[in-house]
Amino acid sequence: MDYITGQFLVNLLMNGILIGLIYGLMALGLTLIFSVLGIVSFAHGEFYMIGGYVVYYLLQAFGNLEPMIAILIAGAVTFVIGVIFELLFLQPMGKGDIERPGEYAILLTFGLAFFLQHVMIGIVGPFPTKVDRFYDFAEIDWGWLRMKAATVWFFDMPISSSRLIATGVAVVLTALMIWFMSKTWTGRGLQAVSQDRQAASVVGINPSHMNTLAFGLGTMLAGMSGAALVTVFAWVPWVGMPASSKSFIIIVLGGMGSMPGALLGGLVLGIVESFGAGLYPDPSKALAYKDAFGLLVFALVLLVKPTGFFGRKL
Amino acid sequence: MLEIKDLYVGYYSDLNIIQGVDLIAREQQITAILGANGVGKSTLLKSIYGFLKPNSGEIWMGDRRVDGTPTHELINLGISYIPQHTGLFKWMSVEENIELGGWTFRKDKDRLKQKLEESYERFPVLKEKRKQAAGELSGGQQRMVEISRTLMTDPKVILVDEPTAGLAKLLSQDVYDMLTDLRDNDGLTIVLVDQEIRSALKVSDYVYVLDLGHNHFDGPVDENIDLEEVFWA
């Protein structure tokens, strides 16, 4: 236990915050889908996976493509796939033909997850690939802040630069989404549908379109987060499965359907996992239980406050 | 204005709830649709408003045939619907709720602003509460928001389903006053489904009584109206 020092705890916290923002990025799209369609997509991670691969192959083909553009293209690709899927399979749900849409959607997206994942295995093969960090940092040394191409030291605490970039993307995307949802007409239309479908159609909003749009935007965000994170993690066709389960946890922690909630939920999860794994007495099991710590907090939150931190009260 | 010809609608393929109903909602009048429970009044409204697809028959709006038109497009034709239970966006502010009523002309900022002002003039309470979440309002105020939202689009016809069920007397009086006001001052055509037969008769100009899927009785509301037929069940 003598390894537990102040510096150690600060490092754990810092790790937790960074990975937490990244987790938040993963969950952003899922929370949008949940808020409008009222469903959890089990294929969320697969769109995340596809986003990553799109960037990988784009950068393979056009080596000097601006990475941020690659991220946008990845978003466009997953948007299209999401829209097609929604039109083919989720539309009857919007029409109110489905008795229990939540469960219907869980199963349907589970089938989609299977489908996408194994098709990708067939196409790209099962071996891990990865994209190197998008940008090299300039070299500086100010004592408290040192930077090198791949790593930044903040008060002697090493932080990977690709993670920093990904968290930057996370914050920007979340801000954009919040702005979009509250300030644009389309965003308000989405909100309206999420709160009362019938009323929305009574004012002239086409709820089916909004459903399609929301699902597409959700998968787009999933794709973009994958695109940003393919520099952080090694990529395989099944990389989406843990991303999905993390996202489930996060949207519940943050309050289903809340955008800032997604980031906050991600932070909580990241910090809990970090401290759990850092402080669990038996080192050989510390990491084995890392997911369990998150799940435990998740279960507790569900039991104590099912609406999450940012959940709607009414 | 709104005309229904020999309409057949149902929930199962081989059973029509509405079996050959004919109905005309005359311009600038309140047309009441009455009848026992389960005769198909709500079903009729739902089919006019595109939630249910007619099996046969026609629905005309002016000289345009509208059966089969999706709900969100009807609004462009000037038909609006106030369902029985309030359908507000509970977590949005009052102002956002009313503004969303202007969805179909959302690009036209000036018109939006003007219509919003009109709503506030009609219901000054709402102006005070405009930043409050709609779900926190009392039942009557929620009705006001809903009506304001419906009026944003300048509809020609409004369909209203049991607007006062469960409303306190004072409030339901307000609602009926509002309906007559809309007819008299804004020139709207109103189709009213109600079980509050007495109150409905007081405000309406023409009444239809339905019997299990059929027309049973209809006639203008005046001193000569056959009350027996209206209360028939």
Place this chain on the structure above:
Amino acid sequence: MKRIPIQGVLLVLLLIFAFAFPRIMQGQPYWLYVALQSFFWAMMAASWALLAGYAGQFSFAHIAFMGIASYTSGILGRDLGWSPISGIILGTLMAGLVGVLVGYLCLRLRRTYLALFTIAFSEIVRLIINAEHEFTGGPMGLYMEPLLETTSYVPTYYIMLVALIVSLAIMYAIANSRLGLFLRSIREDEEAAAAMGVHVVRYKILAFVITSMIAGIAGALDHHIIGFIAPNELMIPRMSLVIAMAVIGGTESLISASLGAIFIHFAMEWLQKIPVPASWMPSLRENTATLQQFGLSLGEGYLQTNAWRMVLFGLMLMLTLRFWRNGLIQPLLEKIGRQGVAEETVAKRKFSQEENEIEGTEA
């Protein structure tokens, strides 16, 4: 009403077929083995259908109960030398006990929240079994003493078949008793049910206990037959498979759900290779290299799908849900057996209308 016997006749035929199966499949132990595994899935799917379809508890914890019972029995056998039978009994009780706990914790959770909570529960169970390998065998798995000292699948086939029939009978009785009625009323509206005097807490927990015990006994039996269990079997995709089976069969009927499971299990086996018309073979053979590139391979008159099997499965699940929303088997059974409620209502309504009309003309 008079058509109900058809369903009964079908059931009897089905039973006769099931009991005769080992004779029909004599010398084909593979199909016997597949069948006995399918009974395991059928028990899982049917008990899940009781929990989700009747009681409305869309839970992912079922696979964990299966695992808890199996591991309990396996560990008792390994450390204390308990016989499989006593192990299975205690394991089942253990699953029931944990069922009480989970049922209790889930009291306040509905729908998607319940699904997510139970996923978390299942994962925690699996992670613990995986991590505490000194005790559970961890990822290396745990040997389970064989149920019978025989390599033939005939006796084990009958054991699983009887287990399935008995558990179905029990669940059928439950579903059609007061308990079933209460469970459905709870599914529809808990508060209203409570206001009518239904002891919601008790019945909800009871639903968890009963179904998790059936999952438990299915798992413990099956793993004593396999002789081995590994934590991988508790993974969420396997639970999703159970749910898919029940849904494809139809969640509101136990028989449908179990037939769905048997059907899917056989279909998944069958999908290992799909037959190809002889006329295709030459052109396929020319492209063997390409096929191999994508993980497909050729046999005589068939194509081995291997990894693509899962793609087909995903597609099948999506299409079934989309186009046969009540499952594949349940509507079939309803068609054969009984007029739908809708039709009955239609008839009655028409009748009452006619009566009205007659009265009308008389008056």
Place this chain on the structure above:
Amino acid sequence: ATPEVIEKEVIVTVEVEKEVEVEKEVVVTEIVEVEAEAPPVGRCAPMDAADVEVIKIGVPLPMSAPGAVGGGLAMQYAVNIAVDQLNADGGVLGKPVQPVFYDTASLPERGTAAMEYFITQECVVAVVGEYHSSAGVAEKEVAHKYHIPTVFAETWNDTITGAGYAEVFRIAPASSMVAAADVNYISNLEGIEFVVIVTENTDYGLPAADQTAEALATIGIETEIYSADKGVADYSAIITRIQAGPVPDIVMTLTTGEDSYNFENQAIEAGLMPTADTICIANQVAIQPAFWDAVPGGNYCSFRKVGLVPALANEVTQTFEAEYRKRFDIFPESYALEAYDAMMIMANAIENAGSLDPDAIITALEATDITLAQGRYYFPYGSDNPVPDDEPDWMWHQWPDPAVLFIQYFEEGQSATDAAVIFPEVYQTHDTFLIPFGETP
């Protein structure tokens, strides 16, 4: 296939009836004997190659979750390469060879199903393959039950061969062998006192880590094991934790695939390894070019490789590698090489046996002496030469020398072929057990 089965059964019952006629008291024991000796009903492979059109060989592999799909698909492709080569050379016993694949998904239950399917439905003559021990342990039982010769390609669990079944052979190392090799290497380094092992929580990783730790303890080296579930993408918490403790002399990665890349990359970015004080031993997937994309700072990491040095690859290896690259464009992993070799060994044994009789094939397998992609294969202990008391049980039908090499990169982006072989001494390319951090040999 079915008609043969029925015939067989008839024979068995007739025999029993005959006994009954002879004498009642003997009957009981006789029946038992007959039943015990009769091959279990269902096995349908013929004994004579003349009776078949193709010789079928079963190949159980994980091709869906929770199995390691990557391993399964690579091995499937490798087996196909082997079969194509065999058939191009005229097949076995003049008949073409046909592999029959089955997805076992790392589950024991699927393993049993696979074997039953191969043996009773497809009438395979032999079985080769499997990646996961968890499925393998179940498969070996069925192989034993039907007396079907089986060569396991990549299942490390000691008990696979430890059970001593006549039918079961293995060309992958037993996990104890790998642990021994690790310890052997580490004991050759100087000043090693504290080793950190990061392992995955699987049937491969945990036993490997435990055995290594145990063996290191015998030479006085302290170890600390961190185990993680597959798919844990973020290792920062325990990297921080390792850094907070005493500086390890070695950090050894026993996670596989993308997980190892993630750990190594994060550990390197955090400055945990490799440093002047800490040696980095990466997982064997470091052999792939993708390693440099995934772990850009991975220079001076060494990794363990089972099988021949790329530089020393023989002709078979090279031909195979060329074929393999057509699909995956990467250097074949050891399990791909093993799958290829396993199929070749089996074909060779059938050819030598001159018949499809399992006993003949097993005898031929025991007499294997052939050089393939991974080196020269032979099985020192078998029915003629039982495992001696001073050797562990799992040496039964076990290929004793899968080469376990340590290779180290010393230039960024270096190809595995150019990297330095540092252990064992015989293969050393730079006369050293370790190229110190930052130095060029």
Place this chain on the structure above:
Amino acid sequence: MKLEIKNITKNFGGMQALNNVELTIDKSEIIGLIGPNGAGKTTLTNVIDGVYKPSEGEVWLNDERIDHLPPYKIARRGLGRTFQVTRAFRRMTVMENMMVPAMAINPGAKRQNVINKAQGILEFLTFEHLANEYGRGLSGGQQKLLELARLLMLDPDFVILDEPFAGVHPTLQETIYGYIDKVRQEGKAIILISHDMDSIFTLSERLVVLDFGAIIADGNPQNVKQDPVVIKAYLGEDEEEDY
């Protein structure tokens, strides 16, 4: 037959829905409970019924404290209520809907007896032709009737009717009047919540008025009707009676 509501307060977050409500009912009578929308009438029902736990105060039924009992126990002690917003079991038939309360309170009940009883009630409420219709296939008014039908199956000694007339056709309202009369004659107590003043004044023997969660009047209907506070809060000035 005694229901005592002692000093009940109920808060939702910062909102006080009930404020020190005191009410005693100790003989079989029909009590009209009225008040503006949002006054707390339904909330009071829910507190009595055990759906909500009161923030403060106690509820006693026949000298037993019931405010901490779960709803099903309260139902079994003979207190039944209907829901203002109807809550039919949507995927169960009308018959099954009605079997639930009967079987829940009487474990030994014979299925056939229950069905017979239900049949009788359905006839009484004139929708026996819908016995096999699913709950979701009922019209708004029919769902109201189903609420009542289930209550009849429960056969409680103490009945709370929350807006039984809203959306129900006048002819059927008469039927419900008939039911209320019958129950009254059996010596049971009824709390009737309604905004339909005609019905309230016709039926009730005692009137309780809630406003902002507090009782502002309690007594003889004729007196309450004249109470200026009540008129201001709820009834309004123009008391006209036609038809």
